[in-house]
Amino acid sequence: MLIVAGFTALGVGYLLFPFFTSAMIPIQDFQFHPSTLRIETGARVIWINYDVEPHDVVSGIPGVRDQRYLSNVLGPGGTFAFTFTEPGEYEYYCSLYPHMTGKIVVEDP
Template identity: 40%
Template sequence: MKILLNALALISLAMVMPVWAQEVKVDIKEFMFGPKDLTVTVGTKVTWVNDDQIPHTVAETHKVFRSGALDTHDSFSYVFTTPGEFEYFCVLHPQMVGKIVVSQ
């Protein structure tokens, strides 16, 4: 009985862990996000890394996520758990914009 319960627990855990989850890096360099537009699947972790010599932020336009100021080589990560379009910008430099499209 204990073996059956352990097997069921493992199956349940496997069902909640998305197999398509991945990690993607967005570079912040020369006052741009690269790539500027990105398409990922639900469960993807996106990490922005500041490779510029001045601070930048990452702020979603509807306040879904927002980083603090990122100094050189600092990073900010967010896991996208729902499908949709997420536009973001740098609060310190609003001309810096990007978009993440999350599909099922």
């Protein structure tokens, strides 16, 4: 029974694997949560706007876009996804409320 349970657990882990390679960043109260997120290379990050106000996700530092990724304006409930395929540090901000900043740290497993 233990062996069967072990195989079952592995099977479930395998099936769920795509979900483990995604990370969520809720946008709430004019902040990205968390402001710094560490992920493994190849993971996908999904931003979700839980505020009533619009936000966006702009790669770079406030006022200096670096063109690596850019969302549309996200209305309430809007989402944006980006897959990070190279290790590195990826800063971003909200162009509508530039005090909102965040960083994705992408590291090889």
